[in-house]
Amino acid sequence: MADATPTPSAPTPPPSPAGTSRPSSGAPTSPPVYTPREMMAIAAGRFIKDGDVLFAGTGVAMLAAAVAKRIHAPHAHIFFETGGIGPPLDELPMAVADPRVMAFSNLNAGLVEAFSYVANRRLHTIAFLGAAQIDRYGNMNSTVIGDYRHPTVRFSGSGGACDAGSLASAFIVFMQHGTRKFVEKLDYLTTPGWLTGGESRHHAGYRRGGPLAVVSDLGVMKFDDETKEMYLAEYYPGVTPAQVAENTGFAMDVSRAVEARPPDAEELRILREDVDPQRLILG
Numbered sequence: 053m054a055d056a057t058p059t060p061s062a063p064t065p066p067p068s069p070a071g072t073s074r075p076s077s078g079a080p081t082s083p084p085v086y087t088p089r090e091m092m093a094i095a096a097g098r099f100i101k102d103g104d105v106l107f108a109g110t111g112v113a114m115l116a117a118a119v120a121k122r123i124h125a126p127h128a129h130i131f132f133e134t135g136g137i138g139p140p141l142d143e144l145p146m147a148v149a150d151p152r153v154m155a156f157s158n159l160n161a162g163l164v165e166a167f168s169y170v171a172n173r174r175l176h177t178i179a180f181l182g183a184a185q186i187d188r189y190g191n192m193n194s195t196v197i198g199d200y201r202h203p204t205v206r207f208s209g210s211g212g213a214c215d216a217g218s219l220a221s222a223f224i225v226f227m228q229h230g231t232r233k234f235v236e237k238l239d240y241l242t243t244p245g246w247l248t249g250g251e252s253r254h255h256a257g258y259r260r261g262g263p264l265a266v267v268s269d270l271g272v273m274k275f276d277d278e279t280k281e282m283y284l285a286e287y288y289p290g291v292t293p294a295q296v297a298e299n300t301g302f303a304m305d306v307s308r309a310v311e312a313r314p315p316d317a318e319e320l321r322i323l324r325e326d327v328d329p330q331r332l333i334l335g
Contacts, residue, residue: 083314084314084315084316084317084320086314086315086320087334088269088288089112089115089333089334089335090315090320090323090324090334091269091288091312091314091315092112092116092226092267092268092269093112093115093116093119093323094116094119094123094315094319094320094323095267095272095286095288095312096112096113096116096119096120096180096224096226096265096267097116097117097119097120097123097124098120098124099120099178099224099264099265100117100120100121100124100125100128100178101124101125101128101176102124102125102126102127102128103125103127103128103176104120104125104128104129104176104177104178105128105129105131105169105175105176105177105178106120106121106128106129106130106131106177106178106179106180107131107132107133107166107169107170107177107178107179107180107216107220108130108131108132108148108180109148109179109180109181109182110146110147110148111182111226111333112182112226112267112333113180113181113182113226114144114145114180114333115144115323115327115328115333115334116180116224116226116267117130117180118130118141118144118327118328119319119322119323119327121141122322122326122327123319123322131166131169132148132153132166133148133163133166133167133211133212134148134149134153134154134162134163134166135154135159135160135161135162135163135165135166136153136154136155136157136160137157137158137159137160137161137165137166137169138157138158138159139152139153139154139155139156139157139158140155140156140157141327142155142156143155143330144327144328144330144332144333146332146333163212166212167212167215167216167219170212170215170216170219170220171215171219171220173259173260175221176221177219177220177221177222178220178221178222178223178224178264179216179217179220179222179223179224180223180224180226181213181216181217181223181224181225181226181243182194182225182226182227183213183225183227183242183243184197184205184207184233185197185232185233185234185235185238185239186225186227186233186234186235186238186245186266187234187235187236187237187238187245187302188236188249188281188282188302188304189245189246189247189248189249189275189280189281189282190225190245190246190262190263190266190275190280190282191238191241191243191244191245191246191247192213192217192225192238192241192242192243192245193238193239193240193241193242193243194207194208194209194210194211194213194242194243195207195209195210195239195240195242196239196240197239198239199239200239200240203239209242210242210243213242213243214242214243214244216243217243217244217245217261217263218243218244218258218261219261220261221260221261222261222262222263222264223261223262223263223264224263224264224265224266224267225263225265225266225267226266226267226268227266227267227268228268228269229268229269229270229271229296229299229300230299231299231300231301232301233301234299234300234301234302234304235301235302236301236302244256244258245262245263246262246263246275246280249279249280249281250278250279250280252280253280262275262280263275265285266282270287270288270291270295270296270299271284271285271286271287271288271291271296271309271312272284272285272286272312273285273304276305281305282304283304283305283306283308283309284296284297284304284305284306284308284309285308285309285310286309286310286311286312287306287309287310287311287312288311288312288314289311289312289314293306293309294306296309
């Protein structure tokens with residue numbers, strides 16, 4: 053699957069080689085220092101429940117899946133479109149085609165089996181996706197910027213994103229926040245979200261699914277239960293709702309937003325020492 057997850061910018065405090073502050077005895081404990089990428093991975097992982105089946109991509113999506121299993125949902129199952137189903141991820145793969153996605157997995161299969169898992173209605177499957185553009189209803193473009201026949205930029209395309217967005221129980225999107233990313237109108241529809249809002253996805257024939265959340269480098273967006281329009285649910289520490297609105301290319305409701313809970317020291321320890329100790333994705 054093509055993963056268009058970009059590298060996040062830096063609205064939160066800068067990374068610290070030491071990880072967390074260690075004050076002298078008797079001094080008040082300083083809050084942990086973390087990067088935007090760490091915040092995104094942990095924020096996304098909090099959506100996962102025990103027993104969920106996670107269709108993981110590369111980059112932050114892979115971090116989020118691994119964090120979710122180690123912290124929030126120990127009985128969640130991770131699988132990859134290349135056929136690695138249930139790997140322990142003792143060593144983090146660089147991409148979905150990395151042989152480590154199959155190391156000590158429950159089953160080494162292929163594309164057909166992987167997408168059968170995505171579509172299986174007896175499983176609660178959550179797909180982690182990325183895109184170049186997203187609109188107010190969570191529809192995504194990972195194909196071209198500009199005219200399809202004469203594009204300014206042509207990406208690698210859907211890969212498995214359209215299948216996962218159409219068939220999974222829900223999907224979470226990772227985006228870098230900006231007016232060129234969060235757009236009023238997509239240059240190309242690659243992956244269906246809530247289409248035109250309301251019941252339009254159901255009327256189009258989709259039996260289940262739709263975007264659950266969008267996790268950006270500024271905050272976490274959800275979708276209204278009735279209109280299916282995106283709204284700001286959480287903004288990260290150090291970010292304001294006004295910043296999110298200014299970096300969104302359509303009018304977004306920010307009135308419901310609350311400040312997100314920052315990662316705690318244990319979440320960061322697990323992410324840095326257990327999930328990605330080699331900093332292959334954390335950098």
